[in-house]
Amino acid sequence: MSDAEIAVRDLTIRYGQHVALKGASFEVRPHEIFGIIGPANSGKTSFLKVLNRMDTFTAGMHFEGQVEVGGRDVRAWRNLYALRRQIGVVFPLPVGLPLSVYDNVAFAPRLAGVRAKADLNVIVEGCLRRAALWDEVKDRLNALGSLLSGGQQQRLTIARALSQKPRILLLDEFSIAVDPVTTMRIEAVLSELKAEMTIVLVTNLVQQARRLADRTAFFLMGECVTVAPTEQFFLRDADLDPRARDYVEGRFG
Amino acid sequence: MFEATDLNRRDARTQRLVRALFLLMTVLLAAPVLLILGVLLVKGGTMLSWDFLFTEPTNGMTAGGVLPALVGTVWLVAIALLASVPVGVAAAVYLSEYAPDNVLTRVINLAIINLAGVPSIVHALFGLGAFVIFFGFGTSILAASLTLAIMTLPVVIVATREALQAVPHAFREACWNMGATRWQTIWRVVLPNAVSGILTGVILEVSRTAGETAPIMFTGAAFFLPFLPASVFDQTMAMSLHLFVIATQVPDVPEALPYGVALVLIGMVLAMNALSIGLRTWLRQKKKW
Ligand SMILES: Nc1ncnc2c1ncn2[C@@H]1O[C@H](COP(=O)(O)OP(=O)(O)OP(=O)(O)O)[C@@H](O)[C@H]1O
């Protein structure tokens, strides 16, 4: 148990009376890419929200059970800001902050106390490069982040998440607004990033999970049906829950 | 094939009619404003001169200029703003960014709305009781300004709160997700994007503060005081009260004089508004989303 980066036991998530996830238990190991697939409404995003305690500002959201991040119960953190600074998140709808591109990426480092211009420059360039955005914005770092194109804003969000030097990176359908070529470039970066952090990748693209994820969980209607090494989902003779196989082979969802 | 049907044509006609009607309303709205300005200019325009602005009233206020009243109004407005803007903005930030949605918050919101509906003469009596007598400021610029500040507080609070709420919630969540505290989020992202809306509130407040007569009558404005205030504990003349006095209380005032005073008062308000609007436009150009 203790060597898991994220340990989930009997996690149930509710919005008011509505149950979004019930009794999920699984582990995410350090330095793996952990994929989560499943049809809409299955509780994938809700799970990510628990990890950095977004329930504290989501109306009606509650959870029961235990969720440990780095061996520590997320509810035991008295300083949630410290928890959130270790977790980078990218949600499907990109939000460029109404600051310059530069300030968007420098936001988290500044929160972390980095003041020297030279240090910030290095971080900003590095993160933008990794997010495959540098070439497009290097001449207009002072342009407003909120006025970039949708796909650019998405990559800006990724750069921002990376600028936190997170221990865990949560990606929720990050490629929804990004073109396929750029998606491939980002995927390549993600594979490298594994060395530095643990990545949880929620995706609607089964093939993306196949390309990237070491292990994958299949969520269905608020239930964590299966957690298995990703290739198992694609082996004909593997011992796989039939619902997961149907989903992966496109027979529903 | 691509031809307008009868229905299309009728829709277009309705659209033109509605547009014309609303245009008419707008023009009707502008008419009184232009009329007031026109009458003031015709009847009082001859009074305007540097001497009028920069000399004191003489001959029992039937001649001379408006300097003490002009300076007094600037003092009153400035101190009222100084008192009410920080308090109002802080209250609005609390109500919109921090306050949980509970009974206390609702009571406070209700109080603010009601404060906006209190007639100014009631504010005047409150100011007399609270600032002049209880706090012992005497009839003074300070007491009058604070009375004005209380009266205009709801304007600042409501405008600021609306400006804050116009900043998309997603920005806040993005900041919180990076581990920013509420205050860091407010300071770095929310407030900078709400400034132009807050300024709108301040503009409204300036106009109202400069023009009010009742609240300052008992609390700090003097009937006739032909020299400039030396401190905030002095009484002062004020444009609005001065206008009231020479228009109704002083015999044998030349007809043009009250119009001239009114023109200066309106000119002051317009000048201050123009300044704020310019500032706001400049800020809007940097609008961020
Ligand atoms: N803020 C909220 N308030 C109330 N109910 C919510 C909220 N967010 C999600 N839900 C509900 O929780 C359930 C799970 O939603 P969730 O967003 O976790 O699904 P998902 O698996 O991420 O779906 P998708 O693939 O469409 O993103 C849904 O029934 C949804 O209606």
Ligand SMILES: [Mg+2]
């Ligand atoms: Mg989702």
